[in-house]
Amino acid sequence: MSIDISGLFSDMAKSAGCELKEGGEAVAAGMKTVLENNKETLTELIEALKSGDLTRSEFDTEMAREKLVLEAELIGLEIQGKAAIQKAFNAAMNTLSSAVSAAI
Amino acid sequence: MKHLSFNNFRYGALALFFLFCSGCSMQIISEYDQVSMQNMQRIAKLVDEFYARLATQPLQSRPFEASEADYVRIEVELNALKLSQQVRELNDLTIKQVDIVIKLWLQDIEAHKKKDNVSNFIINRHRNQFNRTFLAMIKGEQSKPEKATNLD
Numbered sequence: 524m525s526i527d528i529s530g531l532f533s534d535m536a537k538s539a540g541c542e543l544k545e546g547g548e549a550v551a552a553g554m555k556t557v558l559e560n561n562k563e564t565l566t567e568l569i570e571a572l573k574s575g576d577l578t579r580s581e582f583d584t585e586m587a588r589e590k591l592v593l594e595a596e597l598i599g600l601e602i603q604g605k606a607a608i609q610k611a612f613n614a615a616m617n618t619l620s621s622a623v624s625a626a627i
Numbered sequence: 628m629k630h631l632s633f634n635n636f637r638y639g640a641l642a643l644f645f646l647f648c649s650g651c652s653m654q655i656i657s658e659y660d661q662v663s664m665q666n667m668q669r670i671a672k673l674v675d676e677f678y679a680r681l682a683t684q685p686l687q688s689r690p691f692e693a694s695e696a697d698y699v700r701i702e703v704e705l706n707a708l709k710l711s712q713q714v715r716e717l718n719d720l721t722i723k724q725v726d727i728v729i730k731l732w733l734q735d736i737e738a739h740k741k742k743d744n745v746s747n748f749i750i751n752r753h754r755n756q757f758n759r760t761f762l763a764m765i766k767g768e769q770s771k772p773e774k775a776t777n778l779d
């Protein structure tokens with residue numbers, strides 16, 4: 524029985540890397556959308572306050588709500604990140620399992 | 628001979644270690660759940676429909692009483708959604724998202740009750756906020772792995 528240890532770990536890293544690349548790109552794109560939404564919203568709220576569509580109290584309430592919405596969006600990205608890491612790790616373990624089965 | 632025996636022992640120990648590791652899969656997030664996904668999408672639609680209908684009412688004819696039944700109905704749906712998320716393992720993050728939606732919804736009820744009216748600006752803002760929050764919830768659910776990988 525022989526196992527090429529360094530080759531095996533390289534393969535495991537590649538498996539993990541492929542999964543992470545896909546998951547990582549999704550998270551990055553999601554983050555960009557979240558930040559753009561947030562910028563757009565803040566601009567709208569400030570304009571509404573300036574024009575009198577909102578009172579100061581209403582503006583504060585809306586800002587607090589926006590923080591909650593942003594929190595929900597960031598949690599969504601956290602879920603995506605965790606799922607990507609789990610997939611990457613398990614892909615690496617699958618590679619290891621296949622290599623060990625082939626070697627024994 | 629001694630050297631060969633040591634190498635055999637080393638390879639044997641390594642093989643045992645790899646065998647052990649190959650049975651280790653990791654789970655740090657809940658598995659994807661089709662029923663939860665469908666409920667999230669259904670309730671998102673209910674909320675959106677609520678605001679769409681409210682927006683069609685004339686500006687000064689949006690009393691709280693006319694919307695009370697819908698508010699209660701959606702509140703009950705959201706509480707049921709939270710309950711269904713609480714029984715899933717490793718699902719704290721989704722529960723936090725549901726809690727946020729519930730908080731926003733209860734705030735809307737209180738504000739409408741207090742003012743007995745809702746402006747077009749607030750309808751549009753809050754409709755957008757709920758869309759974004761539900762989208763974050765749905766995207767999160769969609770990204771979850773189908774099932775925990777069990778390596779044999």
